[in-house]
Amino acid sequence: MINVENLHKAFGDNHVLNGVDMSIGKGESMVIIGGSGTGKSVLLKCILGLITPDSGTITVNGKDATKGDRDAFLAQFGMLFQGGALFDSLSVWQNVAFRLQRGPLKLSKTDARDVAIEKLRRVGLKSDVADRFPAELSGGMQKRVGLARAIAAEPQIIFFDEPTTGLDPIMSGVINDLIREIVVEIGATAMTITHDMSSVRAIADKVAMLHDGSVQWTGPIDQLEHSNNPYLDQFLNGRAEGPIEAVR
Amino acid sequence: MILVSWINGFLAAIGAATLGMFASIGRVVIFALSTISHIFRPPFYPKEFAQQLLHIGYFSLPVVGLTAVFTGAALALQIYAGGARFNAEAVVPQIVAVGMVRELGPVLVGLMIAARVTSSIAAEIATMKVTEQLDALTTLSTNPMKYLTVPRVLAALCVVPILVGIGDIIGIMGGYFVATGRLGFNAAAYLQNTADFLEIMDIISSLVKGAAFGVIAALMGCYYGMQSDRGAQGVGKATKTSVVAASVLILAANYTLTELFFSA
Incomplete structure (x- = not known):
């Protein structure tokens, strides 16, 4: 479904991606882990075309992601941003129904609002939230609204960027469970970026560990604890000593 | 040897600053051309355009009115006092009219729009960039240039001339x-x-x-908003730079247009 080959990206002298290779199958939930600044978000943005890679290839459903109709390409995706990225000037339901009010998927205002309220219900929010503005919501509610927006058009592929950052452990668990349920329910391919191990265990079918701009280890979730990979081992156990340099 | 090295460093600094300036001008021109090209290509966002007419036009009326009335009033006093030096006090209505309509009306309204609208557009779009809302727009198959820049620039193009006309009338009434x-x-x-x-x-x-001033004000706000660096400092810098750039460009454009309209 998504194939990344020998992807490179540098910002000036800072080589963020140094030959990333990755493959995500249809309906699979891939979680990418790694420390801060290891290029996880850059990789995700390269796949979406928000950042242009220096070299390498990205194919989605066998088609080169950098060529062809951008709107049709992006219509396959839903994305939950780290901070929610909800539009401040729009109400909650207008945020959720944003894609449904424009472009080829355009619905009437009433239908779009009905779909938005249904999606809000799916992520555990009541209909009275629909007319509020994002600034009036708590962090957890904003994440749920972001999740509802990501799934509103029932995309084939959903990206989750640090879905539990800034949430308490209970709310993190709720969001992780919701993500897992929804991905299975709509049969979507998922790619999640996180360094929250509870998210990894709740969401992942496969895990990839990114460090120094390349994939250090990849495999199914049940092999995570027995990988014998020194990078992964250090990361999982949170040790300062090991191949990953930790600045004190 | 030290002198040669100092001169080299000095010349290099001038060269780098000059190249940087031309690069900035090039980026602004490309942004402006891109905006123009998006104006004529669908999708169009009439609702956003109407909202911007309200934001840029209607809500700027108080500041435009107050600026114009006090400027016209002060202008009448100055012309009367200055004219008295050579017994020409009677020219007050003529000079107030021509001064307000040709120069002070458009320039002061332009600068007020730069202060009120350019800063607001730059801060809003820069905040959207910092909080990944621009990326979110793109992932939702919506081009930020079409959704954010085009409605603002078109609304400013339509509504700022009306504000200038109103400012001219109020300024003359102040006098x-x-x-x-x-x-x-x-x-x-x-x-x-x-x-x-x-x-x-x-x-x-x-x-x-x-x-012209309306287009400059909206364009600078959108451009610097979208170029913003990360963080609160990035938003602050984008806002400040957009207002400075819009103000200077408005004054430069005013001179150029005055040359075109009124040079002998």
């Missing part, structure tokens, strides 16, 4: 009130002199300047 209330001018004669002296080209130049 009228001071001249008739404080300086002893006859009310009917003042208005008659104003109407007789103004030419159609004065009014056309005023409105054309308004349109």
Whole structure:
């Protein structure tokens, strides 16, 4: 479904991606882990075309992601941003129904609002939230609204960027469970970026560990604890000593 | 040896600054051309355009009115005092009219729009960039240039000339009130002199300047907002730079348009 080959990206002298290779199958939930600044978000943005890679290839459903109709390409995706990225000037339901009010998927205002309220219900929010503005919501509610927006058009592929950052452990668990349920329910391919191990265990079918701009280890979730990979081992156990340099 | 090294460093700094300036001009020109190309290509966002008409036009009326009325009033006092030095106090209505319509009206409205609208657009779009809302727009198959820049630039193009026209009228009325209330001018004669002296080209130049200044103000706000660096500091810098750039460009464009309209 998504194939990344020998992807490179540098910002000036800072080589963020140094030959990333990755493959995500249809309906699979891939979680990418790694420390801060290891290029996880850059990789995700390269796949979406928000950042242009220096070299390498990205194919989605066998088609080169950098060529062809951008709107049709992006219509396959839903994305939950780290901070929610909800539009401040729009109400909650207008945020959720944003894609449904424009472009080829355009619905009437009433239908779009009905779909938005249904999606809000799916992520555990009541209909009275629909007319509020994002600034009036708590962090957890904003994440749920972001999740509802990501799934509103029932995309084939959903990206989750640090879905539990800034949430308490209970709310993190709720969001992780919701993500897992929804991905299975709509049969979507998922790619999640996180360094929250509870998210990894709740969401992942496969895990990839990114460090120094390349994939250090990849495999199914049940092999995570027995990988014998020194990078992964250090990361999982949170040790300062090991191949990953930790600045004190 | 130290002197040569110092001169080299000095020249290199000048060269780098010059190249940087031309690169910035190039980026702004490309942004402007891109905006123009998006104006004519669907999808269009009429609702956002209507909202911006309201934000840029209607809500700017108080600041435009207050600026114009005080400027017109002060202008009448200055012309009266200056004219008294060579017994030409009677020219107050004519000079207030031509001064407001040709120069002060469009320039002051342009600068007020730069202060109020450019800063607001830059801060809003920069915040959207910092909080990944621009990326979110893109992932939702919505081009930020079409959704954010085009409605703002088009709305400014349409509404700032109207604001300038209103500012001209209020400025002339400011002069009228001071001249008739404080300086002893006859009310009917003042208005008659104003109407007789103004030419159609004065009014056309005023409105054309308004349109140009509106485009500059909105374009600078959008450009610097989208170029913003991360964090609160990035938003602050984008806002400040956009207002400075818009103000300087408005004054430069004012000179150029005055040359085009009125040079002999």
